[in-house]
Amino acid sequence: MAALTNKRILLAVRPEGMPKPTDFRSDEAPVPAPKEGEVLLRVLYLSLDPYLRGRMSAAKSYAQSVEIGHVMEGGTVAEVLDSRHKDYAKGDVVLSYSGWQTHAISDGKDLRKLDPAAAPVTTALGILGMPGFTAYAGLLTIGKPKPGETVVVAAASGPVGSGVGQIAKIKGARAVGIAGGRAKCDFVVKELGFDACLDHHAPDLAEQLKAACPGGIDVYFENVGGHVWDAVFPLLNEFARIPVCGLIAQYNRTPPYPGPDRLPVMMREVLSRSLHIRGFIQREFADQRPAFYQEMGQWIREGRVKYREDIIEGLDRAPEGLIGLLQGKNFGKLVVKVQ
Amino acid sequence: MAALTNKRILLAVRPEGMPKPTDFRSDEAPVPAPKEGEVLLRVLYLSLDPYLRGRMSAAKSYAQSVEIGHVMEGGTVAEVLDSRHKDYAKGDVVLSYSGWQTHAISDGKDLRKLDPAAAPVTTALGILGMPGFTAYAGLLTIGKPKPGETVVVAAASGPVGSGVGQIAKIKGARAVGIAGGRAKCDFVVKELGFDACLDHHAPDLAEQLKAACPGGIDVYFENVGGHVWDAVFPLLNEFARIPVCGLIAQYNRTPPYPGPDRLPVMMREVLSRSLHIRGFIQREFADQRPAFYQEMGQWIREGRVKYREDIIEGLDRAPEGLIGLLQGKNFGKLVVKVQ
Numbered sequence: 152m153a154a155l156t157n158k159r160i161l162l163a164v165r166p167e168g169m170p171k172p173t174d175f176r177s178d179e180a181p182v183p184a185p186k187e188g189e190v191l192l193r194v195l196y197l198s199l200d201p202y203l204r205g206r207m208s209a210a211k212s213y214a215q216s217v218e219i220g221h222v223m224e225g226g227t228v229a230e231v232l233d234s235r236h237k238d239y240a241k242g243d244v245v246l247s248y249s250g251w252q253t254h255a256i257s258d259g260k261d262l263r264k265l266d267p268a269a270a271p272v273t274t275a276l277g278i279l280g281m282p283g284f285t286a287y288a289g290l291l292t293i294g295k296p297k298p299g300e301t302v303v304v305a306a307a308s309g310p311v312g313s314g315v316g317q318i319a320k321i322k323g324a325r326a327v328g329i330a331g332g333r334a335k336c337d338f339v340v341k342e343l344g345f346d347a348c349l350d351h352h353a354p355d356l357a358e359q360l361k362a363a364c365p366g367g368i369d370v371y372f373e374n375v376g377g378h379v380w381d382a383v384f385p386l387l388n389e390f391a392r393i394p395v396c397g398l399i400a401q402y403n404r405t406p407p408y409p410g411p412d413r414l415p416v417m418m419r420e421v422l423s424r425s426l427h428i429r430g431f432i433q434r435e436f437a438d439q440r441p442a443f444y445q446e447m448g449q450w451i452r453e454g455r456v457k458y459r460e461d462i463i464e465g466l467d468r469a470p471e472g473l474i475g476l477l478q479g480k481n482f483g484k485l486v487v488k489v490q
Numbered sequence: 491m492a493a494l495t496n497k498r499i500l501l502a503v504r505p506e507g508m509p510k511p512t513d514f515r516s517d518e519a520p521v522p523a524p525k526e527g528e529v530l531l532r533v534l535y536l537s538l539d540p541y542l543r544g545r546m547s548a549a550k551s552y553a554q555s556v557e558i559g560h561v562m563e564g565g566t567v568a569e570v571l572d573s574r575h576k577d578y579a580k581g582d583v584v585l586s587y588s589g590w591q592t593h594a595i596s597d598g599k600d601l602r603k604l605d606p607a608a609a610p611v612t613t614a615l616g617i618l619g620m621p622g623f624t625a626y627a628g629l630l631t632i633g634k635p636k637p638g639e640t641v642v643v644a645a646a647s648g649p650v651g652s653g654v655g656q657i658a659k660i661k662g663a664r665a666v667g668i669a670g671g672r673a674k675c676d677f678v679v680k681e682l683g684f685d686a687c688l689d690h691h692a693p694d695l696a697e698q699l700k701a702a703c704p705g706g707i708d709v710y711f712e713n714v715g716g717h718v719w720d721a722v723f724p725l726l727n728e729f730a731r732i733p734v735c736g737l738i739a740q741y742n743r744t745p746p747y748p749g750p751d752r753l754p755v756m757m758r759e760v761l762s763r764s765l766h767i768r769g770f771i772q773r774e775f776a777d778q779r780p781a782f783y784q785e786m787g788q789w790i791r792e793g794r795v796k797y798r799e800d801i802i803e804g805l806d807r808a809p810e811g812l813i814g815l816l817q818g819k820n821f822g823k824l825v826v827k828v829q
Contacts, residue, residue: 395761397761398758418737421734421767423769425771427769428760428765428766429760429764429765
C-alpha cells in the first residue's frame with residue numbers, strides 16, 4: 152500500500168469559555184501499518200457533540216480530558232483499509248472512536264460493524280448511535296413517561312432532544328420542545344410531531360412554557376441548563392423526574408452560569424415536590440443497547456421516529472463546526488464528512 | 491361520663507424564622523361526645539418532629555398548613571375513652587393524629603391499634619413509626635446501600651438518622667453519622683454502632699468528614715441541609731444516591747440558607763458524577779409498611795437496632811419542645827407525655 156498521510160486536528164490550547172479556532176491546530180503524520188490484531192481505518196464521518204467541550208477542559212469530569220497536543224476525540228464512521236484482525240475485512244464499514252483525523256489504527260475493541268444497507272451509516276453517530284441511545288435510555292429508565300404526562304426537552308431539533316420527544320409521544324405522553332428559532336420549532340412540531348415547541352430566545356419563555364404545559368411538567372430531560380432550567384423548574388410537578396445528560400448552556404461559562412442563589416431553594420423544592428434528579432451517562436445503561444437498536448431501528452423504519460442531519464464537508468471545518476454547535480447554529484445532528 | 495375539658499395548643503401566629511413561644515396559644519374547650527362511628531380519645535403522648543415547622547408556614551409544601559387559630563397537628567398515642575366504632579373498644583391504645591390537645595374525636599380512619607405488650611407504645615411515634623419508616627423506606631428504596639459502601643447521615647442520634655445508620659450497618663455498609671456535640675456522637679458510635687460520628691459544630695467538619703470517608707460517600711441521607719450538605723457534596727462518589735427527607739437547618743431561615751451561588755455547579759456535578767437526588771415523603775412508600783413493621787420489629791427485638799427517646803412532661807411544654815428540637819437540643823426521639 153502506498154504511504155498515506157494522516158491529517159489530524161489537535162487540541163492546541165484549553166479554551167476559556169467558548170472555544171476559538173486557535174484552540175485547535177492541524178498537522179500531518181505518517182499512517183502506520185496495522186500490526187497483528189489491528190486494522191487500519193479511513194475515517195469517513197466524524198460526529199460533533201456537546202460533550203467534546205468537556206473533553207477540552209482540564210476539569211475533572213466523567214471522562215479523561217484530551218491532552219494538549221493530542222488528537223481531538225470523537226465518534227467516527229470509518230472504512231477498513233487494511234486488516235490484520237480476524238473479525239474485520241478490508242471494505243468493512245465500522246463505527247469507531249477515531250477522533251479528528253483522516254486515518255487511524257484500531258485493535259478492534261472500540262469497533263462495531265455497520266450494515267450500510269440497513270440504515271445510512273451516519274445514523275450510527277446520531278439517532279441510532281450515542282445521542283439516540285442517550286435519549287432512549289435516559290427517558291425510559293429515569294424519565295419513565297406515563298401516558299398523558301408532559302415531557303419537556305430542549306435542543307429539541309437535535310439528535311438527543313428529537314429522540315426524547317418522539318419516544319415520549321410513542322409512550323403516550325405529551326412532548327413539548329424548546330429550540331433556537333422559528334425554523335427549528337416548526338420542524339419540531341410539523342416534522343417530529345411534538346405537541347408544541349418554544350423558542351428559547353423568547354423573552355417570555357417562562358410564560359410561554361407555562362401556557363404550553365397547563366398540567367405542569369412530569370419529565371424534564373435536562374440537556375442544556377441555564378435559563379431553560381429556570382423556566383422549567385417552577386412548573387415541575389410532584390414526583391417529576393429530571394434525567395440530566397448535559398448542560399450545554401453552561402459549558403462555556405467561566406465562571407459557570409451565573410444564576411441567582413437558588414441552591415437552597417432548589418433543595419427545598421426537591422423535598423416538597425419529591426423531585427427526582429438523576430445525572431447519567433449513556434454507557435451506564437449499556438445492557439439496554441440491544442433493545443435500543445431493535446426498537447429504535449423499527450421506529451425509524453415505521454416512520455414513527457424521524458431525524459435530521461446537518462453535514463458539513465471537510466475535516467478542516469470541524470473546529471468551526473464544534474464552535475457553531477456550542478452556539479446552537481447546527482440544525483439536526485452535526486456530522487463532518489471527512490472524506 | 492363526666493364533662494371533660496379539652497386543653498389545646500393552637501397556632502397563634504405564623505413564625506418568621508425560628509418559632510417563638512408566643513407563636514402558640516392555649517385554650518380549653520369542651521370535649522364532645524363521640525357520634526355513631528366515632529371514638530373519643532385521651533391523648534397520652536404527642537410526637538414532635540421537624541416537619542411541624544413546615545406546617546406552621548403558609549408556604550406551599552407537601553401538606554396543608556395548619557390554619558391560624560387551629561390546633562397544632564402531630565402524631566399521638568392515645569387511649570380510647572369511649573367508642574361508638576365497631577373496631578375500637580374502651581381501653582384500646584392507638585396511634586392517632588390528634589395533634590396538640592388532651593382529647594380528640596376520631597372516625598377511626600387515622601387510627602392504628604397498638605399492642606403495649608409488643609413494644610413500648612411511644613416507639614409507634616419513633617423508631618417503629620413515621621421517623622423509623624422514613625429511614626427504612628428512604629434508605630432501602632432510594633439509597634440502596636451495598637456492602638462496603640459508605641452511608642452518611644446527619645441528626646444521627648435522632649429517630650431518622652439512628653435508623654438510617656443502623657439499617658446501613660445491617661446491610662453491610664459503613665455508617666458515618668453527624669450530630670451536635672460530643673455526647674450525641676459518643677452515643678451514636680458506642681450505642682448505635684456507627685463507624686464514626688462527627689460534631690457538626692466543628693469548624694473543620696469538611697476535613698473531618700473527608701478523613702472519616704476515605705472511599706468517598708455513596709449514600710447521603712439528607713435530613714438537615716445547610717453546611718452539612720456543603721461538607722458532604724465534594725465527597726459524593728459517582729452514582730451516589732441522595733434521598734432527601736428533610737432540611738431542618740434551612741427551615742428557620744428567612745430568607746433561606748444563604749449558601750454561595752452553587753446551583754449551576756451542583757447541576758454540573760449531578761451530571762459529571764451521575765448523582766441521584768430524590769426528594770421523598772414516607773407515605774409515598776406506604777406499601778412497604780407491613781415489611782417495615784415486621785423487619786424493624788425483629789431488628790429491635792434482636793438488639794440490632796437501638797433507639798433513644800427524649801420524653802418531656804406536660805402538653806404546655808410542647809412549644810418549647812418543638813423550638814428546642816429545631817435547635818438540636820433534644821437527644822433522641824422527642825415525645826411529650828401529655829397525661
